[in-house]
Amino acid sequence: MVRGSFGGKLFDAANVIFLVLITLLTLYPFWDSLIVSITPIQESLSSSIHLYPQSITFEAYTYILGLKQLWVSYKVSVIVTVLGTLISMIATLLAAYALSKKQLPGGRIIMFAIVFTMMFGGGIIPNYLVVKQLGIINSMWAMMIPAAIQTYNLILMRSFFSSVPESLEESARIDGCNDFGILLRIIVPLSMPAIATISLFYAVSKWNEFFTAVMYVTDKEIWPLQLFLRSMLIDNEAAFQSGGDSPFLLGQSIKMATIMISTIPVMLIYPFFQRYFVQGVTLGAVKE
Secondary structure: OOOOOHHHHHHHHHHHHHHHHHHHHHHHHHHHHHHHHOOOHHHHHOOOOOOOOOOOOOHHHHHHHOOHHHHHHHHHHHHHHHHHHHHHHHHHHHHHHHHOOOOOOOHHHHHHHHHHHHHOOOOHHHHHHHHHHHOOOOOHHHHOOOOOOOHHHHHHHHHHHHOOOHHHHHHHHHOOOOHHHHHHHHHHHHOHHHHHHHHHHHHHHHHOOOHHHHHHOOOHHHOOHHHHHHHHHHHHHHHHHHOOOOHHHHOOHHHHHHHHHHHHHHHHHHHHHHHHHHHHHOOOOOOO
């Protein structure tokens, strides 16, 4: 199709319209949550479609932000996200660098065993027993150590490391650099786009940590944000079912406000790393 022809222009117009519709369909759930979170209860219940608020109230946010447990959970989630991402990246970098070496004894067998875990797992009970034996039940380590390495991220990083020319490492060895020196002084600086991308993958995963927290954490003092939000939604639903005294708890505003509070931090960080996602799509791709 010749660009600039009538057919080309028609295709471009149809493509733009299609992408705009997809964008609107994707953004509407978030927009609906935002509108309901700042809409009075009676107005939000009067319609199932919310395009714009007729009146605005911040009662839901005032209520939630006034809860001490929210800030405790926020602190836990920040610690788990920052420290957990650091631990995961260190472990992933070291493992990926070693596995990218063809001369590693048993490298193929080790890689097969790692990939095998993507299809088959030990199960919930064996995982729980391992975490219990490690003595990290009811601690923040339970949300960081068991899932420190994600197999998919390890494979991406290994593939990226394998694409680095061996001549660079050979030159460094001639200059007396050891493996750790090569990794820190050569491989890591060359791999910053890959490291930034996978770090963001890990950070989003740690920020949304829920299942491991449900499994291994019962102490409210180390609840992550997602467990706090789950508790809020359950309490809200219980108040609705029992016809509680507080009409505020009967509306959808508090539910949507809790969702917005957990979503906005990631949305604010994402634009700074957006360009790395484009590069991350091609991580591990075959280069000619």
